[in-house]
Amino acid sequence: MSNPSAAPAPTLKDSVQNQFNPAAANYATSPIHATGADLQEMVNAAQLTGHERLLDAGSGTGHTALTFAPHVAQVVALDLSASMLDQGRKLAEERQINNIEFRQGDVEQLPFPDASFDLITTRYSAHHWPNPLTALHEFRRVLRPTGRLLIGDIVSSSDHTIDTHFQTIELLRDPSHVRDHTREQWLTMLDQAGFQSDVPHTWELYIDFASWIQRIHTPAANAAMIQTLLAQAPSEVQSALKVQPDSSFTMQGALLRGLPRA
Numbered sequence: 001m002s003n004p005s006a007a008p009a010p011t012l013k014d015s016v017q018n019q020f021n022p023a024a025a026n027y028a029t030s031p032i033h034a035t036g037a038d039l040q041e042m043v044n045a046a047q048l049t050g051h052e053r054l055l056d057a058g059s060g061t062g063h064t065a066l067t068f069a070p071h072v073a074q075v076v077a078l079d080l081s082a083s084m085l086d087q088g089r090k091l092a093e094e095r096q097i098n099n100i101e102f103r104q105g106d107v108e109q110l111p112f113p114d115a116s117f118d119l120i121t122t123r124y125s126a127h128h129w130p131n132p133l134t135a136l137h138e139f140r141r142v143l144r145p146t147g148r149l150l151i152g153d154i155v156s157s158s159d160h161t162i163d164t165h166f167q168t169i170e171l172l173r174d175p176s177h178v179r180d181h182t183r184e185q186w187l188t189m190l191d192q193a194g195f196q197s198d199v200p201h202t203w204e205l206y207i208d209f210a211s212w213i214q215r216i217h218t219p220a221a222n223a224a225m226i227q228t229l230l231a232q233a234p235s236e237v238q239s240a241l242k243v244q245p246d247s248s249f250t251m252q253g254a255l256l257r258g259l260p261r262a
Contacts, residue, residue: 038253039067041201042121042150045257048072052118055142057107057135058125062088064152065100068121075100076117078107079125107135116142123152127170127180136193140260149195149258154205154251156180157240165237169229172222173213183254195258202254209247 042064046052052072056065059077061084069075069092077100079085085102092100105111107122108131120139129135139149156163156179163182170177181189183199190197213223227247230238237243242250 036203036205038123038152038201038203038255039064041203041255042123042152043067043071045150045200045255046071046119046121046148048119053116054119054121055110055112055117057110057120057122057139058128059088059102060084060125062091062100062102064121064123066091066095066097068119069097069100072119073099076112077102078105078110080104080106108138110138110142112142114141115144118144118147120147120149121152122150124154126151126153128176128178130178132181133189133192136189136195136258139258140194143260145260145262147260149190149256151186151256151258152253154180155183155186155254157252158182158184159236159240161234162237162240165229165233166241169226172226172229173218174216180251183256186254186256190256190258193258194261196261197256197258199254200257202252205251205253207249207251209244209249212248 046068048068048071050071050073052074054065054068054072054075056062056068056075056077059065059079060081062077065075065077065088077085077088079088079102082104085104088100089102092098092102103111107125107129120143126132126135136149143149156166167177167179170180183202187197187199209227213226218226230241230243230247230249233241233243
C-alpha cells in the first residue's frame with residue numbers, strides 16, 4: 001500500500017536536473033565531453049559557410065556550442081539544467097566567445113518559431129530524452145528547409161543480451177538515463193520525423209570506471225552493483241564492452257546526420 005504522506009517521486013525531467021545541477025562543474029572539465037575527435041567530425045559534417053544560426057540542443061556545459069561558435073554567426077545553447085548552462089557561460093567568458101546565447105529549455109518543447117535555425121547539433125544528450133521522436137519533430141519544425149541536424153551520442157547493440165546489460169549499467173550509474181538507442185532505431189525515428197539521414201562517423205569511447213562514476217556522483221552501492229554486473233556478465237557482453245579488470249569498458253558512439261525532406 002502506498003504511503004499518502006510520502007513525497008511524490010520526481011519526474012524524469014526533474015531527475016535530469018537533480019543529477020546534473022550538482023555535477024555541472026565536473027562536466028565542464030570532463031575530457032570525454034570537452035574533447036574528442038567526434039567534435040571535429042561534427043564540424044566537418046556540418047559543411048559550414050560561417051553564416052549559420054545554430055541551436056545546440058541539450059547543450060550541457062556547452063562544449064559543442066563552444067566548438068562551433070567560431071565557425072558560425074550565432075549559437076543558441078539550450079539545456080534543462082541551469083547549473084550546466086552557468087558552467088557554459090563561464091567557459092565562453094574565459095575563451096572570450098560572445099556569440100552564444102545560453103537558454104534554459106526543453107528539447108521536446110522548443111521555445112522558437114518555425115524555421116529559426118540553419119543547423120541543430122546535440123551531443124551526449126539524447127539518451128536522456130523520454131520522447132526522442134517528439135524532440136526530432138521539434139527539430140524538424142524549427143530547422144530551415146536547407147538546414148541539417150547532427151546527433152552525436154552513445155548507441156547500443158541490436159543484440160538483446162548486450163543491450164539489456166548495457167542499459168542496466170547506464171541506469172545504475174545515472175537514474176536520469178532513458179535509453180541508448182541503436183543506430184537503426186535512430187535512423188527509423190529520423191525517417192518518421194521527416195529527415196533523410198545517414199551515419200557519417202562512428203567511434204569507440206573508452207570509459208575509465210573510476211572517473212565515470214565520480215563525475216555524476218554515483219552512490220557507492222550502485223557502483224558496486226555495476227562492477228558485479230560487469231564481472232558476472234556473459235562472455236559475449238564482456239567481449240562487446242571490452243570489460244577491463246578495473247571495470248573500465250568501451251562504449252560505441254555514432255554521429256547521425258539528418259536533412260529535412262521536402
